[in-house]
Amino acid sequence: MSNVDWQGKHVTVAGLGVSGIPAARVLHGLGAVVTVVNDGDDERSRAQAAELEAQGIAVRLGDGDTLPESTELIVTAPGWKPGKPLFAAAAEAGVPVWGDVELAWRLRGQDGREPAPWLAVTGTNGKTTTVRMLASILEAAGLRTAAVGNIGVSLLDAVLGEESYDVLAVELSSYQLHWAPSLRAHSAAVLNLAPDHLDWHGSMEAYAADKGRIYEGNRIACVYNAADPATEDLVREADVEEGCRAIGFTLGTPGPSQLGVVDGILVDRAFVRNRQKQAQELAEVADVNPPAPHNIANALAAAALARAYGVEPAAVRDGLRNFRPDPHRIEHVADVAGVAYVDDSKATNTHAAEASLAAYDSIVWIAGGLAKGATFDELVTGCAKRLRGVVLMGADRALIREALARHAPEVPVVDLDRTDTGAMSEAVREAARLARPGDTVLMAPACASMDMFVNYNKRGEAFADAVRARAAESV
Template identity: 55%
Template sequence: MSGTFSGKSVLVAGAGVSGRSAAAALLAEGAKVTVTDSAPDRFGGLDAGIATAVGLTAPPEGTDLVVTSPGWRPSSPLLVAAAEQGVEVIGEVEFAWRLAQHRPNPPAWLAVTGTNGKTTTVTMLASMLRAAGVKAVACGNVGLPVVAAVRGGYDVLAVELSSFQLHWSSSLRMDAAVVVNIAEDHIDWHGSLAEYEAAKGKIYAGDGVAIYNADDERSARLSEGTGHRVGFTLGEPGPGQLGVRGESLVDKAFGDGDTVLADIADVHPPGPYNVANALAAAALARAHGVPAEAIGKGLRDFTPNPHRSALVTEHEGIRWIDDSKATNPHAAAASLATHDRVIWIAGGLLKGAVVDELVAGAADRLAGVVLLGRDRAVIAAALARHAPEVPVHEVTAGDHGAMTEVVRAARAMARPGDVVLLAPAAASMDMFEDYPHRGRVFAEAVRNLTDRVG
């Protein structure tokens, strides 16, 4: 179903942010729209003219298309039934793409996926585009639904795409796209690392510029066979690459010769993984023709999102850092590598990921570990194998009130010069609403402790 949507009967699965945005756009296109969700209280505020149905397990008779929210698994009874009935299932991003192609002046799509750094990269990209005077917006998994961005009349979309969103897409063709990195994540949803990789690799479909991480074997491999490949590296760039020379970010892929884009000091928060994110964003921006001076200005203007290596406070010589966004081992490893001596706060839902490599790689940096959450025993066992001398404190409480004990235990282990780092290596939904909620609770507990003892 690739044409217009007028007169079509469309079922939207999920009444969250992306589902509501898709439903409103479908209604405006003249479709007959029904929204289904297991929680009827989420139907409040839907546009008049949108029908609702609680907990459907099969599409109503006559349904032409199902537009699913990204979190719905392929094994969901409704989506299985749709496939059995021959009803096409697409995601909100795929719907947005099809909607955009029927606009008089469709926007350019510059897309980012990967295991970690997606949001930082895409928001850096949007800042670079705006610094060049481009009417652009960051959208997708970063928060603003892609459908809303398409309807907003922007010239360029900086699109963050999760593996879930890519799974439910079939005809996306990006003007330029990057896989910033690949590590084990969401195995519980996709079923295997191979399926997870395959979903990420769909971002390279078409003949746009394929930007890859030359320091990440999986990213590089996924880009093979594409037309125009551009790499980025934390080392000296070769021809067709962006990289680092001395204290500068350098472009040897776009334009003639070597072009200095920015200083490493322009990148914040600091750290190698954010330099890599900046290079990925710069490659996408350069693919769209953004001049070098706008790259540096965009980085200097960039405001990092909360809960990404954010300093909560420094008290009695101890720095407390909230990196609640580190929801998998790969992200936690990058966060830990930024600091020399760490009291590490970790745990939550590991989603099937293995943590041995993470723990072994960070062992010499760990001055202590505080564990919480459902899968804390998995991390504890890895610590016993790879860092047996490191003191470990487990918090057994299963609600977010446990964070007070976590913070107190971390403070008891820390000494001046240490960093207490919340980088959980796991998702948060066992104890918190989401990772921002976890970060806010951590920051509140830290401030309560430091205010009381200060």
């Protein structure tokens, strides 16, 4: 179906939402006969359905499991689980299932323009930051680009919109990769692998396999994390084009075909003429904002992809200097009475929290929320020596408290027995009481936010508001 005549093709779009509605409109515009199916039948869904029906698109609400008759293709929202009855019916009927990423990939070039290559990024944590760093580097090189996919501009808009791009920086989730069987990137990176979304994938092995799809068919470089052997394993297992190289990144001194750090300098021993004996300076650690270890790793991955595309070293440096991180990602909020307050509300799992905790020497940790089935023993063991104190809140805080009792019994713990949004102000007050000048009060919850907040952004805003209120009181 790469160059299919869509006129009259019967396509079922699974899910109303940020991917389903644009996909339905695009397919309808191409002449397909589109039916949207949706599990929900609430007021918002009915309003969305009415808009689509006014354009001639059929919508079935409250019936997301039945395969409409005559369906020749399903285009699904990425979050729909593979085990749904709809997909079982499709498999029995021989109907292919694509995600919106697959649809965008297949539609590239159908308007006659030369398709822009994709530099793709996935991983359990750091995807958005790395893709935005990469886009900043590409822009510094004078290239027309955009951060797209699971971030910023939608891929369908990027592929079919009026603006032309030289190259795209593409963030891809494991969900999106699961439903993108024919994707073939110019170069791709897997930043890290840790247990996440296992309720969706069914196992760590299935989750890793879906992440590894990003390497399939790569032409130039498969970028992996030298500190995470699982990412290199995925490179070994990938079926790539002849000549495609494995490129590692490391926070230590790089070997040949790696990027790394030497005496505070980000260096390249992969895309140089004599990588056995030479290294190219790219940027200083101080050019990375913030210069936390996991963020330096993100910068190295972004630099590797940019260098794979032929970007000059000066553009790597300038792009990293120009980059500003999104809110709630290890964001310094304020200094109050000699204590730094840092918002990493985006640390919604243990792997992200581990990276954040490793960035500071003496910490009062604010943690808790929805654990999503996670355990905390390994996280607590790794950070115990850095903890001045801990403030816990949220529905599953007891899991962290129990891990602290087992592995850091000497660390003082404040357990806030409340899950209302006002708990954040109390958490900041208690953290300030435990902190000493030179400490960092770090909100890196290691949990999802939905027990108390709409999303991690609202949780981060509540933390920042509480810190600023305390700063005002101290003036």
